[in-house]
Amino acid sequence: MAKKVMSGAHFWQGNQACAEGAIAAGCQFYAGYPITPASEIFEHMALRLPQVGGLEVQMEDEIASLGAVIGASWAGAKAMTATSGPGFSLMQEMIGYAFMTETPCVIVDVQRAGPCTGQATKVGQGDVMQARWGIHGDYAAIALAPNSVQELFDLTVRAFNLAETFRTPVIVLGDEIVSHMHESLVVPAEEQIEVVDRKKPRKGDSKFFMLPEVAPMPSVGEGFNVAVTGSTHDETGRRFTADQAVHQRLVKALTGKITGNASKIVDFEAHGMDSCDVGVVSFGCTSRAVYEAVELAREEGVKVGFVRLKTIWPFPEEIVREMGQTAKKIVVPELNMRELFYEVERVVHGAAPVVSVNKVGGGEMITPEELLAEVVRSVK
């Protein structure tokens, strides 16, 4: 069999790093539907998964893709799909199903310029709120935001681990720039990659859902007679279509296992947080311009604090709130017309004014100079 983990230094495209991260994490099943700018993940999986004993299939649409992933997950496999805006929209009902049934799975959304078909080949960051609120009904999301080819590998591994730990769909919220650029990365040795597997039930167990400590997950064909349903159900999977108490207990359990464990999930990097004049909160490809803008600002005598989100959901509230206490102004650059901005504003809660820097379409990024101009304007 071919090597599962391609340990060593490489110069890869982001989408390839994502696919290799999935395989390194133990992904055995991929179902997808072609879409720009995510197709290379699918193509690389199609080449590599069979080599390591896994399966890939092209489905008739994105709904079916995530459906097959969920079926494979209940058959015991770690499974993934990747898509972009329009496909991500189509998947929302199925994401709700995975959330409701506590099905571990990974969905990569390589963001492009929307709404609608928008600009298929051009970068966007407009799915931030869809990743959080896309499904109907109550929800608690996990969404990771890589900003380099290395992180597309690392965070895809982490996405699988979080999905298995919390039995929930996990979204890798990438973007066209990070997915399509080539960059150096290092794939660690296999034994250095932390891989988490779902907790399995013991013989005689009958509670497979909504336990506060995350219930063990049987696979079909193991003799547990598991009843999985997207309708309201109790710990045993029995359906309750009208009972208020059961529904509330279920929804609290599903959302609670994410929100209650937010501190274990949240991940970010923070720079220059002490006595900063201006704060910047950013993620994904946009955050790559911030490093340079921070340097340029320092040359002009402006101290800039920088929080770069690796998880967008759950939102790293504490560090952003802390920034609001020190910074005189917080700048939120993003490739949409204000999404992350609202979350920052909610968390800062008036402690400091929050300013938005936006750009959409055409594959244009926010430049370090544009950011610098806003940062400097903030302190004058």
Next chain:
Amino acid sequence: METAEPFSMKRYLRPDLTLPFCVGCGCVNVMGSFLRAAHELGHKDLSKFVFCSGIGCSAWIPSPYLMGDSIHVLHGRSIPVAMGVKLMRPDLNVVVFGGDGDIAGIGLSHLIHAARRNLDVLVIMVNNMIYGMTGGQVAPTTPHGLKTTTTPYGNFEYPLDATRLVVTAGASYAARWTTVQGEELVQAMKKAIATKGFAFIEAVSPCPTAFGRRVGFKDVAEMLRWFRDNSIHLEQASRMNEKELKGKIVTGEYVHREIPTLTDNISKIVEEAQKSATA
């Protein structure tokens, strides 16, 4: 391997639940036919089966009433989930139960593609010609001209023949029977379970609550008589013209053939990929 023990439906059901179906609902017959078939094939329990179903009354046949693994999915999406299960566990019999709205309406593309791929699952479509659970709206299978809650002046569209469709798309097995032809239905289920490849059974089934009542049948018995008197066997139908066939339910085995299945084809690819990667 025939079992000597007498058939008991209860043996395959979860003990603490009451079936949810209306009086006269054909879902009970379809459930019984399937379990009889499983019994006659020697299955003492359902441990070798995985059931997937969507949304609708017939989706509740397996979920959660059958004592086995069941995945009760979104409306229309049971077949893709069944595909994920089957690909990872080709040793298990994966069976989909769904209504005509679920399988031939919202989920139709999945049905066609499953037949095209020759995905080794059995899809049992309980065709009651109506959206029953939601209260009697027109379905893609509702006969032309019939009044439903969303076609109060009569259905101005034509019904879909799902069985003929899957034959064209590449199914390995396809049959249609009504619940009145109980024995034929059981025998078809047995063949379908044993089929390698995509198997489809359309069970034309009475919904006295949301269909029969509105269409004007005075009771279930009258509806079943209509099924019986309107059913024409495929062989007989082949000698009739389009006009004579109008409004008839054409029953029988439409196809039974051996074609390499999706799991056969995929496992070959995986084997070759592994060889070429290590060569």
